[in-house]
Amino acid sequence: MTRIKCCGMTRIKDALLAAQLGADAIGVVMTSRSKRQVALEQAKAIVDAMPPFVTTVALCMDDEADFVRAVIETVRPAMLQFHGMESDEWCAQFGQPYLKAIAMGEGASARAQLRAYPRAAGLLLDGHGLGEAGGTGKTFDWSLMPKDIRQPLILAGGLTPSNVQTAVRTARPWAVDVSSGIESAPGIKDPAKLRDFIAAARAAT
Numbered sequence: 001m002t003r004i005k006c007c008g009m010t011r012i013k014d015a016l017l018a019a020q021l022g023a024d025a026i027g028v029v030m031t032s033r034s035k036r037q038v039a040l041e042q043a044k045a046i047v048d049a050m051p052p053f054v055t056t057v058a059l060c061m062d063d064e065a066d067f068v069r070a071v072i073e074t075v076r077p078a079m080l081q082f083h084g085m086e087s088d089e090w091c092a093q094f095g096q097p098y099l100k101a102i103a104m105g106e107g108a109s110a111r112a113q114l115r116a117y118p119r120a121a122g123l124l125l126d127g128h129g130l131g132e133a134g135g136t137g138k139t140f141d142w143s144l145m146p147k148d149i150r151q152p153l154i155l156a157g158g159l160t161p162s163n164v165q166t167a168v169r170t171a172r173p174w175a176v177d178v179s180s181g182i183e184s185a186p187g188i189k190d191p192a193k194l195r196d197f198i199a200a201a202r203a204a205t
């Protein structure tokens with residue numbers, strides 16, 4: 001069964017719908033590099049609204065350590081996710097479980113990066129290029145999904161209700177992550193797309 005993370009939540013009602021439809025995890029984007037950035041108190045409200053067994057993830061990207069500490073203290077997410085050029089040691093300093101995004105897009109040195117985060121709880125392989133923000137809607141060649149990495153791999157980048165089943169069949173990920181593919185505008189989730197995405201990802205074999 002493919003697990004599902006719905007990212008870029010800015011509204012409680014969208015995150016609650018994702019949870020009701022069966023999402024395993026939701027993400028809130030904390031970094032100012034994002035058009036989906038939520039303030040600390042709004043992120044806390046979204047995280048606090050989640051029922052048990054839905055994993056809450058807070059995303060940062062090359063942010064100051066003090067900012068990440070403020071996210072941990074105020075938002076209290078179950079996990080962190082780092083999207084920038086942070087090292088394994090830097091990500092691990094907070095003593096929290098974390099996911100590391102790996103840029104699989106053009107120009108990205110993905111093979112080396114995949115082995116550079118031994119302390120990450122999972123690796124999120126995304127379609128954007130090295131140094132670029134996430135949430136771009138860009139896919140990558142799913143046949144490049146590695147088979148020899150010990151950590152759970154999360155497939156991200158340009159997934160939609162229409163392509164998620166092919167993506168799962170090709171890449172065989174631990175989980176899928178979606179943001180723009182379930183939106184009507186940045187940070188505004190579309191209920192029909194959300195429903196269709198979760199149903200399609202659940203049915204993928």
Ligand SMILES: O=C(O)c1ccccc1NCC(=O)[C@H](O)[C@H](O)COP(=O)(O)O
Pocket residue numbers: 007008027029031033034035036059060061083126127133134135136137138156157158159177178179180181
């Ligand atoms: O979503 C953002 O705006 C964002 C900005 C900066 C760093 C990370 C960001 N999002 C990360 C995610 O986890 C997205 O869900 C992932 O990149 C997939 O996005 P999409 O291609 O839109 O499905």
